[in-house]
Structure formats: C-alpha cells, structure tokens
Amino acid sequence: MKSTFTLLLLVALTLNLGCIQTNTVPIKIKLNLEKEYTKSISKNDFWVKNQIEEQSLDVKTDSIIEHYYDITIDIENVGEKDLYIWMMSCSWYNNFKINNNYIYFYNPKGGCDSNIPELKKIESKSKITINGTFRKNIKFDYPEKNSIYGKQVELTKIGLIIIDDMHKPDQNKFLDYFLYMEDKSKQKLIWSNGINLLENN
Secondary structure, three states: OHHHHHHHHHHHHHHHHOOOOOOOOOEEEEEEEEEEEEEEEEOOHHHHHHHHHHHHOOOOOOOOEEEEEEEEEEEEEEOOOOEEEEOOOOOOHHHHHEEEHHHHHHHHOOOOOOOEEEEEEEOOEEEEEEEEEEEEEEHHHOOOOOOOOOOOOOOOOOOEEEEOOOOOOOHHHHHHHHHHHHHHHHEEEEOOOOOOOOOOO
C-alpha cells in the first residue's frame, strides 16, 4: 500500500515539475540604478502647488526637494528563440507597472513625434536596454499634518506587461493594443529584481 502511494506521489510531483518548466517565461528583467539626485523647486511651481493642495502636504519652506533616480531596464531573452514584445514607441513606461506607491516614472515632455504601439524584437540570448527616470512622491518628505505612514515597500520593482504570444505575435494586435492594455485579465506580468530607494530614510 505504501509503495503504491509513494509511486503515485512521485508521478504527481514529476507532472507538476514538468508544468513548472513548461510555463517558465524566457525573459529576464533587470532594473539598475545609475544615478540618484535631487532638485529644489519653488513651492509655487504649478505642479508642486497642485500636489500640496491635493494631498494637504505640510511644506514650511519656500521650496521643496524632489528625489530623482536615473535607471536602466535590461530586457533579456534567455530562451533559444527570438521573441517579440509590444511597447509604445515613446511612452514605453506605460508597458510597466511599479510595485509601490511612492515611486513613479518621470517623463519630461518633448522629443517624440509619433507615439504608436510597435513590436520590439529581442533575439535569442540577447537583450535591449531602456533608459528612464523615477521620481519619488513628495508626500513622503512632506507628509500632511498628523499623518503617520507605515513601513514602506522596501524594494522597488517593475513588471513588464505582456499582452501577446511572444514567439508568434499577432500583427493585428496593433489595432487592439489599447483594448488589451485596458483588459488586465489578458495581461501577464514579468517582474524585475528589486532596488532599494529608501536607504536614506
């Protein structure tokens, strides 16, 4: 009886391990912190003033300090076949999610003539690198009066949104791209490593 049970257990484990290996995604996302810096901005700046009013921030000085982080994102194809991912030609950051509420993508305006969905090819055993910038939400440096923030998510990670078969992409998805981006049930997320942007807090 025990030997039959043991045999069934081994078969079940083998099948489960097979499923895990089959479902692995051949993409590795690496998030790298390149540079960290701050900017001093007048609290009367339109964007800052708006944030202060909307979030009832407690700013006692004439200016605020904003924290910025220049980052690179390596999207590596670790598989044996070429693959393709959909991404906006300019607002590529819309194809990523961030795992916390204190960091978000900063995108200075300008430098883009045509923002359209496009397929990016990543050859087998190669990678593409994207340059970007994070900005920290100012509410964590200038919290509203009597507010207490709990422990923050320690590591910042980004998740790449996949909306199609990476090995056999449908060219017609161009027309339905925004519908797929809105329907989260059709998306897959591939998460990066984490980087600590709270070390000085």
